[in-house]
């Protein structure tokens with residue numbers, strides 16, 4: 240469904256002495272098979288949206304090639320747009336129109352008859368729990384309702400491949416979980432292939448068959464969440480003991496099965512690959528050495544642990560770095576890329592952003 244090779248995108252910002260290059264995407268390869276749900280995970284500024292905009296034909300790559308639903312993004316953009324649904328980060332609804340009219344108009348832009356668009360629109364409103372909101376303006380909807388309306392817009396022409404850019408950002412926990420269920424249904428009920436960007440670890444974990452992690456414009460991992468966790472991080476074993484002598488013995492024993500032992504007060508911690516197998520032997524050793532444990536905790540690795548192992552930074556630190564970098568960039572002022580295809584209102588859909596109907 241998606242095949243990308245060596246995608247690069249460089250933005251130019253500022254002018255004259257302030258002119259700077261931002262290498263947003265630096266050689267991205269991607270393969271997404273039909274029916275897969277792929278979570279594209281990375282901190283703020285990692286290059287997720289830029290990659291998505293290239294794949295949805297909203298931005299031309301500086302280098303590299305990509306085919307989406309069998310069509311080349313550079314030479315067959317109209318065919319690509321016809322085959323995909325795209326839900327941008329800020330949505331695509333016009334707040335002053337009725338929700339139902341928006342969805343129908345959107346379908347008609349794709350060449351659907353009014354009758355077919357109305358029928359499909361009602362079906363989507365039912366399925367996405369928007370019943371009763373056909374004649375409500377998006378500005379009078381809750382965040383979760385608006386997001387579900389954006390998804391209805393993206394699905395009106397029954398695309399087989401759907402791109403969702405940070406679908407749940409800004410929603411409260413209950414609305415997020417509700418939307419997850421709808422996204423999961425897209426695959427099971429519509430048979431859609433889904434490519435979604437997120438910087439929420441739990442979202443990627445809950446929804447995606449496969450997780451592709453991007454950092455500073457480069458793909459650093461691609462696998463199932465379970466494999467990523469098993470291969471990169473190991474389980475965190477936290478042993479609490481009574482006194483300094485016991486701490487020293489425990490540290491040495493844990494160091495025999497863990498490469499990164501840390502002592503904090505009476506706690507001795509370290510990552511242990513497949514702890515379930517290794518810990519019983521460790522406990523026997525400790526008992527033999529006269530160590531009485533106060534407590535033991537074994538924590539499964541998280542995707543943040545995976546990110547930390549791969550990049551040396553936690554996702555949260557990476558987001559803070561990106562915020563600082565963006566502040567520096569802002570000081571350089573707007574450049575020629577701003578307002579181009581990449582800088583145009585992200586609210587418009589793939590079909591309408593450049594005024595092209597499918």
Ligand SMILES: Nc1ncnc2c1ncn2[C@@H]1O[C@H](COP(=O)(O)OP(=O)(O)OP(=O)(O)O)[C@@H](O)[C@H]1O
Pocket residue numbers: 250251252261262263281282283284285286287288289290438565568576577578581582
């Ligand atoms: N129009 C633009 N002009 C200049 N730089 C840009 C432009 N759009 C994005 N960038 C920069 O490119 C880099 C990648 O941005 P991108 O929006 O792709 O990241 P992201 O992973 O989607 O982040 P977020 O999670 O915050 O949406 C960032 O450093 C960003 O500041």
